[in-house]
Amino acid sequence: MAIFIPEDKISEIKNTVDIVEIVSETVLLKKTGRNFVGLCPFHSEKTPSFTVSPEKQIFYCFGCGTGGNAISFLMKQEGISFPEAAKRLAKRYGIDIPTKTISAEQRKQISQKESLLHLNRQALNFFRQALVETVAGKRALSYLKGRGFSDEIMDRFHLGYAPRGWDNLLRFLSKKHISTALAETAGLVIARKDKSGYYDRFRDRIIFPILDVNMNIVGFGGRVLDDSEPKYLNSPETPVYHKSRTLFGLCSARDKCRVENSVYIVEGYLDLLALHQHGIENSVATLGTALTAEHIRLLTRYTRRMVLVYDSDEAGIRSAQRCIDTFWKEHVDFQREDVFREEKADTHILVLPDGDDPDSYLLKYGPEAFVATAAQAPGIISFLIDRAIEKHGLSTEGKIQIVSDLHATLAAINDSVARSLYVKQLSERLDIDEAVVLEKIRVAALRKPQAISDRRSPSSSASAMSASESLMTSGQKSLSEVGSRIEQQIIAMMLQFPQILPQIESRDVLEHFESNILKSIGHTLLHHKFKSAAQVSELLNFIEEPEKKRLVAALALTDESWDENGCRKLINQFVETIQRRQKSKLMDDKIKAAELKNDKQLLYKLLKEKQKIAIQSAKQKITLLSNK
Numbered sequence: 208m209a210i211f212i213p214e215d216k217i218s219e220i221k222n223t224v225d226i227v228e229i230v231s232e233t234v235l236l237k238k239t240g241r242n243f244v245g246l247c248p249f250h251s252e253k254t255p256s257f258t259v260s261p262e263k264q265i266f267y268c269f270g271c272g273t274g275g276n277a278i279s280f281l282m283k284q285e286g287i288s289f290p291e292a293a294k295r296l297a298k299r300y301g302i303d304i305p306t307k308t309i310s311a312e313q314r315k316q317i318s319q320k321e322s323l324l325h326l327n328r329q330a331l332n333f334f335r336q337a338l339v340e341t342v343a344g345k346r347a348l349s350y351l352k353g354r355g356f357s358d359e360i361m362d363r364f365h366l367g368y369a370p371r372g373w374d375n376l377l378r379f380l381s382k383k384h385i386s387t388a389l390a391e392t393a394g395l396v397i398a399r400k401d402k403s404g405y406y407d408r409f410r411d412r413i414i415f416p417i418l419d420v421n422m423n424i425v426g427f428g429g430r431v432l433d434d435s436e437p438k439y440l441n442s443p444e445t446p447v448y449h450k451s452r453t454l455f456g457l458c459s460a461r462d463k464c465r466v467e468n469s470v471y472i473v474e475g476y477l478d479l480l481a482l483h484q485h486g487i488e489n490s491v492a493t494l495g496t497a498l499t500a501e502h503i504r505l506l507t508r509y510t511r512r513m514v515l516v517y518d519s520d521e522a523g524i525r526s527a528q529r530c531i532d533t534f535w536k537e538h539v540d541f542q543r544e545d546v547f548r549e550e551k552a553d554t555h556i557l558v559l560p561d562g563d564d565p566d567s568y569l570l571k572y573g574p575e576a577f578v579a580t581a582a583q584a585p586g587i588i589s590f591l592i593d594r595a596i597e598k599h600g601l602s603t604e605g606k607i608q609i610v611s612d613l614h615a616t617l618a619a620i621n622d623s624v625a626r627s628l629y630v631k632q633l634s635e636r637l638d639i640d641e642a643v644v645l646e647k648i649r650v651a652a653l654r655k656p657q658a659i660s661d662r663r664s665p666s667s668s669a670s671a672m673s674a675s676e677s678l679m680t681s682g683q684k685s686l687s688e689v690g691s692r693i694e695q696q697i698i699a700m701m702l703q704f705p706q707i708l709p710q711i712e713s714r715d716v717l718e719h720f721e722s723n724i725l726k727s728i729g730h731t732l733l734h735h736k737f738k739s740a741a742q743v744s745e746l747l748n749f750i751e752e753p754e755k756k757r758l759v760a761a762l763a764l765t766d767e768s769w770d771e772n773g774c775r776k777l778i779n780q781f782v783e784t785i786q787r788r789q790k791s792k793l794m795d796d797k798i799k800a801a802e803l804k805n806d807k808q809l810l811y812k813l814l815k816e817k818q819k820i821a822i823q824s825a826k827q828k829i830t831l832l833s834n835k
């Protein structure tokens with residue numbers, strides 16, 4: 208059931224909560240000056256760069272760039288949604304939350320979702336009954352028994368059977384007065400092309416109901432009993448079923464995942480059932496979709512060690528590659544948190560020998576052998592290195608081929624520590640100079656400049672950098688890359704000395720910003736009539752994009768002291784820079800035109816003028832510097 212929290216309650220929560228208290232529950236904090244620091248819970252580090260400001264009620268990690276207020280801290284720490292986090296804080300601080308104030312549109316959505324879940328429950332009753340109580344179901348039942356599944360496992364997973372024929376479920380639902388339109392939305396029936404009616408999606412198939420973590424039935428999977436195609440059929444995406452966010456078996460596996468501190472991720476329903484049948488209950492299945500970032504995020508609530516199980520090298524390599532691509536994409540669109548960071552999700556690839564799937568492997572060797580083999584499963588990159596060595600061998604040509612196969616993969620890892628460790632690993636395995644690998648990566652990085660944040664460290668000197676050094680630089684870089692230094696300073700000033708906001712507005716300062724993200728932060732500040740530095744935490748709730756949140760937290764925490772005079776100077780400096788830039792652009796245009804017309808006399812005049820401007824601006828810069 209979704210939670211809706213009225214805006215005034217959110218402010219009440221924010222005003223009551225103490226971020227130092229909340230963070231202290233999981234992070235050991237030490238007071239330094241106005242702030243507290245500690246070891247970041249979101250990345251692994253040896254020297255504390257995680258900073259909490261009691262004044263501003265925000266946190267920011269200078270190592271990994273995570274930042275926000277108490278609510279965002281709890282969201283990230285616990286892997287929960289905004290309303291869940293707000294609700295938890297409210298409970299802790301004794302704030303009552305009325306749950307009735309929801310809009311008509313929200314009520315409609317909720318009631319549609321609830322109707323769909325109700326319908327799915329009815330459908331499951333039908334499928335269960337068909338498996339257990341009908342003659343037609345006997346075939347399915349004996350198929351499952353033949354695969355070695357006990358009654359207990361079939362009950363645990365609520366297996367069912369969709370009988371042969373076009374309208375068995377359809378007729379059952381109409382007897383229950385459930386609308387066909389709703390059944391179509393649920394993906395259980397399909398409209399006939401000639402619009403003459405509907406037919407059942409699942410026919411003569413074993414039915415696997417798909418449950419979410421709250422035990423709601425959100426969708427169904429169906430498997431044929433013979434060799435006909437398609438072997439598996441799933442519910443389509445519906446308002447309650449999202450493939451990229453759903454893992455089959457998670458609700459039965461989650462407690463065991465916590466206890467065992469690991470999870471096995473298999474591809475199919477029967478693989479999963481086989482693992483459970485053999486007592487390996489910390490396992491889930493992705494259903495015909497590749498493992499997504501959301502899957503990983505969901506699982507990190509329970510454990511960080513994830514073992515992806517495959518029956519062939521090719522499938523393993525594809526999956527490892529995909530994990531890295533996902534990681535890459537995540538970085539590029541800034542939309543999501545970097546869940547694939549090695550310290551967040553510790554992902555391993557297990558390829559079972561001789562083309563065995565989990566079922567056949569467990570039958571041959573038993574669960575202990577499975578667990579022991581899985582404990583040895585290499586991490587994603589080690590796996591790819593192993594496979595490349597197997598494929599190309601360690602001759603000179605082989606080594607060249609291996610580096611050329613893997614350099615793009617390594618370049619895609621945006622955690623500089625992890626990357627340098629892998630580079631080291633690869634060069635050791637191949638017995639070649641690390642610098643050679645780094646050079647290759649550098650070239651790959653240059654080819655995709657915007658995709659890799661960390662352009663400087665994979666130089667040949669990077670390998671000499673200690674882990675903490677490169678972490679620090681990678682954290683600072685995430686800040687220094689956004690907009691020019693002066694644009695950042697202006698936003699920091701707006702956050703820390705809001706008295707200056709009217710001047711920023713009247714002089715149109717933001718219009719000249721080159722960085723769109725900083726410009727939009729500036730506009731948010733003007734728009735929300737940001738009045739005091741203590742409002743930063745509140746402001747963070749208006750901002751949805753994680754990248755923006757992080758920047759605001761980071762810039763609000765820079766330690767500078769502002770006064771009216773210093774602020775005006777900074778604005779003047781910025782405006783002058785802009786004017787200079789505009790002048791020089793105008794001049795360049797004129798020069799280009801003169802070149803085109805081949806007007807030598809004009810060209811000479813313009814070049815001289817340009818030189819004069821350049822000298823002037825150099826002088827200006829020197830005066831600005833000496834004024835500091």
Ligand SMILES: [Zn+2]
Nearest residue numbers: 247250268271
């Ligand atoms: Zn961090």
